[in-house]
Amino acid sequence: MIDIKKWLVEKVAEETGLNTEQISCDEDFNNFDMDSLSIVSIAADLESATNEEVDPTAFVEYNTINKFATWISQQK
Amino acid sequence: MDISTKVTWNPYSRGYFQDPYPHLKTCRENNPVHQGIHEAWMFFKHSDISKLLRHPNLGVSGLSEYLKEKEPYIFKNTETCPYLAQSTQWWPMYLNGNLHKKIRVALGKVFQALEWEPVILKAVERVNARYQSLNKFNLANYCADYIFMITSEIFGIDQYGTTAKIKEYSNLLARSQDLFVSKQFYQQINTSLLWGKQLFDRSAYREKIEAALKEQQLDYTSDHIYSLMTISLMATFETSKDNLCMALYEIIKRKHIIHLISESTPQQLNILIEELFRFTSPLQYTVREVQSPLNYNGISLPTQSKLYLCLASANRDPEVFDRPDEIIPDRQPNPHLSFGGGLHFCLGANVARLELRHCLQPMVQLLKDYTFDDHGESNVQWAKQIFMRNAQSILLKRNAL
Numbered sequence: 442m443i444d445i446k447k448w449l450v451e452k453v454a455e456e457t458g459l460n461t462e463q464i465s466c467d468e469d470f471n472n473f474d475m476d477s478l479s480i481v482s483i484a485a486d487l488e489s490a491t492n493e494e495v496d497p498t499a500f501v502e503y504n505t506i507n508k509f510a511t512w513i514s515q516q517k
Numbered sequence: 518m519d520i521s522t523k524v525t526w527n528p529y530s531r532g533y534f535q536d537p538y539p540h541l542k543t544c545r546e547n548n549p550v551h552q553g554i555h556e557a558w559m560f561f562k563h564s565d566i567s568k569l570l571r572h573p574n575l576g577v578s579g580l581s582e583y584l585k586e587k588e589p590y591i592f593k594n595t596e597t598c599p600y601l602a603q604s605t606q607w608w609p610m611y612l613n614g615n616l617h618k619k620i621r622v623a624l625g626k627v628f629q630a631l632e633w634e635p636v637i638l639k640a641v642e643r644v645n646a647r648y649q650s651l652n653k654f655n656l657a658n659y660c661a662d663y664i665f666m667i668t669s670e671i672f673g674i675d676q677y678g679t680t681a682k683i684k685e686y687s688n689l690l691a692r693s694q695d696l697f698v699s700k701q702f703y704q705q706i707n708t709s710l711l712w713g714k715q716l717f718d719r720s721a722y723r724e725k726i727e728a729a730l731k732e733q734q735l736d737y738t739s740d741h742i743y744s745l746m747t748i749s750l751m752a753t754f755e756t757s758k759d760n761l762c763m764a765l766y767e768i769i770k771r772k773h774i775i776h777l778i779s780e781s782t783p784q785q786l787n788i789l790i791e792e793l794f795r796f797t798s799p800l801q802y803t804v805r806e807v808q809s810p811l812n813y814n815g816i817s818l819p820t821q822s823k824l825y826l827c828l829a830s831a832n833r834d835p836e837v838f839d840r841p842d843e844i845i846p847d848r849q850p851n852p853h854l855s856f857g858g859g860l861h862f863c864l865g866a867n868v869a870r871l872e873l874r875h876c877l878q879p880m881v882q883l884l885k886d887y888t889f890d891d892h893g894e895s896n897v898q899w900a901k902q903i904f905m906r907n908a909q910s911i912l913l914k915r916n917a918l
Contacts, residue, residue, distance in 0.1 A: 476590040478700050485699035496529040497697050498554045 443490055446510040452483045453506065466506040526553035526827075528696070528903045535899050537801065537906065538842070541830040550816065555696060557823040558816070563834035563854070566826045569805060569813075570858035576613040577861055578806040578823055580694060581606040584703075591700045597707060604710045605693065607744040610861055613808075616735075617860070623729035624745065624864055630725070631671055633871055640666035641876045645883050653890060656769075656911035660762040661754075663876060668754040672746070673720040686713050690751040695904050710747070717746040752865050756799050757872055759907040763797035764873065766897070766911055767844060768881060769889070775881045777846055783874070789846045790873045795853030796844050801829040802904050803857050828854045829906070887913040
């Protein structure tokens, strides 16, 4: 099983071009300098990595890495 | 009710892909105009949508322009040749103004001059002959095979590639217009678009399109022609098969309609076909873009605002349709919006009507002996598509004697 929080930090770093140390887990996804397709693409990658369906709109409600990772862990 | 507690449109709400109508009903009744989960404006009522489809301040939004803007992101760190924007550049449902008018005239003329009827009649016979000995089959494949027989003959594409690959190609083209499409999926669509470049090399339809463009005095390149070929194929194959599949699925659930179809006069059949278009709404949404600042019912909409018009919801609006969630075979009048409206009214509407007119009676003759396999109608596999609703699998089995 993957560590969702660590995985998301790496993905957001990849999408923004920042180092993982520069990614705050309490920052709203909207505040990262990402393309508007980034979140949907992260959701698609997460689906492949976990083999579970991922709702891309959940990133709106659970809008930080911490909130999203907590929500995902509660789904299991 | 406080606005913050009102429902927000979200196609990922529970059960949406299986049946979007309960969610659409809640939106229409509780929050008929609002900004959806994707923050664009959503409209659910027939009265709003029929007005907005013809509103002079609204145009369609440019798909090709959007894809052009996104290509650097989609293909970042890849060796792929971006082809998304180019191959969608002349899709008429995303064009405005004079170019739209000319392309619509050109495509319309070619469509009208094609010999659809004998091709359709032959396809119905062939598809029934292929399936009648089967004890079990997938209704989605049955519909796709029928429409593919028509499409491949009309466009002259059956000599190239496999049927499965062409069907996948058409589906990917359709999904290029959907919401929440990831970059990985756009890359897959791009690969398919590049693969399909030779699909129409020996197509007589292609020559007809070129002649029609010359008549309209339009300058064109081979990419423009390819763009028109892709949209012709996708619009003819994808929407028609989805529409037919949804219609037959609803008919199989209602045995009295099977009987009614068998006994119908051509005129009664035409009225029922319109009702099936209303009920199934294969194209569930259409998008319009504000061209100059607009105040609509107190809502300020700046230029370039995108308005999502939910045709599927409008078609179930009780303010317009009595008992909207029922199929009423003799419903008249039937001002459904399944083909959109205004300047961008569906170009293939009459072909879709013709396909149903000729296939319904022979198809129900075959399907009356079948029922849903395994766990009944709940066993249907619905595609995760928002704009164009369809089922990937509806398993049928022959009734026990």
